[in-house]
Amino acid sequence: MIATLPEALATAVEAEVAEHDPAAIRTAAAALSEAYRGQSTIACTLSPVERAAYLAVRFPSTFASAAAVWSELANVCDLSHVRTALDVGAGPGTASLAAYSVLPNATFSLFERDSGWRQTAAKLATALEIESTFRVGALPGALTPHDIVVSAYALNELAEPERAKAIAALWPAARVALIVLEPGTPKGFAVCEMARTQALAAGAHAAAPCTHNDRCPMTTDDWCHRPVRVARSAIHRAAKLGSLAHEDEKFSYIVLTRDPPRRTAPARIVRKPIRNTGHVHIDLCNAGGLQRTTVTRRDKANYRGARDAEWGGVWPPDQTGG
Ligand SMILES: C[S@@+](CC[C@H](N)C(=O)[O-])C[C@H]1O[C@@H](n2cnc3c(N)ncnc32)[C@H](O)[C@@H]1O
Incomplete structure (x- = not known):
């Protein structure tokens, strides 16, 4: 199966990207790719064209992996009483938007250090008719409790020891479940594994991808990750000057729940x-x-x-x- 953005969201993203010169988007997309490959640092505050480039080339992939993880959560957890979710390091609110079909009645609080995302996040939420509020704040710091806490592709951007402190603040804020989603790299996996270890010590259940609460058998030269196939839109192909119709987004994740998962696969x-x-x-x-x-x-x-x-x-x- 190839993941695509819901039509209304794709249209809203196109409108944001169309506000910028295509050549400037291409330059910003190349710089973002370099930063995500670890060859340069990621600025704390993105410029408007960098945000548009993110929407063109990264957003569809992070949306697809987040949607896959929400559906794992829905498999293992009764979400009928979930009303609030906190999206930590939200950017444009990708992880919240990806929950639109799984949590149609929830209100999402977006917590993000870069205030530049505020307007974009509001427009994208309107496109999908989800209710969200945007709060500027930086990790680590105390987080307000919500039914679900989700952090997508953010914790790996923190330097140690801030990352450890930020991870430690996530589980106490999650009343029902915590999701940590990261790039499918050794570093991204290490972040998920740290969240798993800390939360299990505090009584959590590892509900997905783990089918058990025992020690993770993945060693340092192996890491738990998986792919999701994502369609490349016309704006993505234009921004990257590429012709491939799709790409595989590799991600690592952990879903931790307060109650035992309602179904556990062997x-x-x-x-x-x-x-x-x-x-x-x-x-x-x-x-x-x-x-x-x-x-x-x-x-x-x-x-x-x-x-x-x-x-x-x-x-x-x-x-x-x-
Ligand atoms: C790669 S983006 C991911 C955005 C979004 N969650 C997604 O999956 O598309 C990482 C986001 O985390 C935010 N971030 C990084 N460090 C942060 C911190 N210390 N406190 C709050 N937000 C942070 C960045 O500003 C950025 O918007």
């Missing part, structure tokens, strides 16, 4: 399944650690599921709707 698929003639190798993480299972054509009950199995999904596939 295992999570942690790498791309290897499909060969007559058999499929699937790499799994479960309470026993990391292990490979091989499903052959003779295993009629599981072979079809194995052929369709996806990196990031659960195994067996019918256990949590994954």
Whole structure:
């Protein structure tokens, strides 16, 4: 499946990007890519054209990964009573916007250090008819309790020891669940793992992608992440001078809940399944650690599921709707 922005949101993003010269967007997009590859630092306050470039080239991907994580949360947690969510390091409110179908009745509080995002965030929220308020503030600091706390692609931007302090403030503010979403890099995974360790020590349940509360078996040279395929819009292709119709966004995440997850799959698929003639190798993480299972054509009950199995999904596939 290829993720796309909801039409009304795509239109609002196009309108924001159209306010700037395409050449300036291309230059800003190239600078952003360099910064995200770690080759330069990310400014605390983006310029208007940098914000537009973010909307053109990064926003669709962070929206897609956040939407995938919200749907994991909806699988494991009853969200019918959720009314408030706090989006920490919100930028344009991407993670809140991505919850529009999962939490249609919630109010989102956006917490962000860069006040320049305020107007854009308001326009995008209006496009999706979600209720949100924007507050300028910088992590680390005490956070007001909300039903759900989400932080997407923000904590890795903090320097140590601020990052550790910021992570420590997230779980106490989450009444129902905490989501930490980061780039699918060793550093992004380390942030999620730190949030997991701290929250489990305080009584949380690791609800996704983990299928258990035991020690994470991923070591320093391995990291838990998964891809989501994202359509590249015309403005994305223009900003990057690229022609590919889609790209794969790799992300790491952790969903932590106060109550035990309502459904737990036996295992999570942690790498791309290897499909060969007559058999499929699937790499799994479960309470026993990391292990490979091989499903052959003779295993009629599981072979079809194995052929369709996806990196990031659960195994067996019918256990949590994954
Ligand atoms: C890569 S953007 C992600 C924006 C949005 N969450 C998304 O997923 O598209 C990171 C955001 O975190 C914000 N941020 C970074 N450090 C922060 C801090 N110490 N306090 C508050 N916001 C911060 C940045 O200003 C930026 O808007």
